[in-house]
Structures are given as structure tokens and as C-alpha cells.
Amino acid sequence: MSLCPVCSKPASAVAKPFCSPRCREVDLNRWFTGGYAVPAVELDDIDDESLEAAARALDDTPPQ
Ligand SMILES: [Zn+2]
Numbered sequence: 001m002s003l004c005p006v007c008s009k010p011a012s013a014v015a016k017p018f019c020s021p022r023c024r025e026v027d028l029n030r031w032f033t034g035g036y037a038v039p040a041v042e043l044d045d046i047d048d049e050s051l052e053a054a055a056r057a058l059d060d061t062p063p064q
Contacts, residue, residue: 002011004019006026011017018024 002017003009004011004017004023006018006023009019009023012019015021015024018027
């Protein structure tokens with residue numbers, strides 16, 4: 001028997017692999033809010049120069 005990855009209760013047949021639809025939603029929300037995401041770059045590793053370059057790229061507007 002598998003366990004709910006959210007709360008570790010036994011999974012139910014209706015909400016597999018979760019114990020309930022509620023836990024399934026909790027898990028989905030974690031994905032959407034980036035709870036499982038691993039940052040590609042540590043913020044501490046970003047120096048001011050790359051931040052400025054990124055800001056310039058974002059502000060870059062096409063010529064009129
Ligand atoms: Zn659960």
C-alpha cells in the first residue's frame with residue numbers, strides 16, 4: 001500500500017497516490033507555487049553586473 005506523499009497517510013483508491021482529493025490539491029499547489037522547484041542559480045551568485053544586464057534586457061523596448 002502506498003502512502004500519501006503530502007501527509008503520509010495510506011493512499012485512497014479515489015485519489016491515488018494521495019489519501020484524499022484535498023491532499024492532491026495541496027500537492028498541485030506546491031508545484032504551481034514552485035515549492036518543488038530547484039533554483040537554477042543561487043541568488044548569492046548573481047553579481048550586480050548580471051542583474052543590470054537582465055534589467056536592461058527587460059527594459060529593452062523596440063525602436064519606434
Ligand atoms: Zn494526504
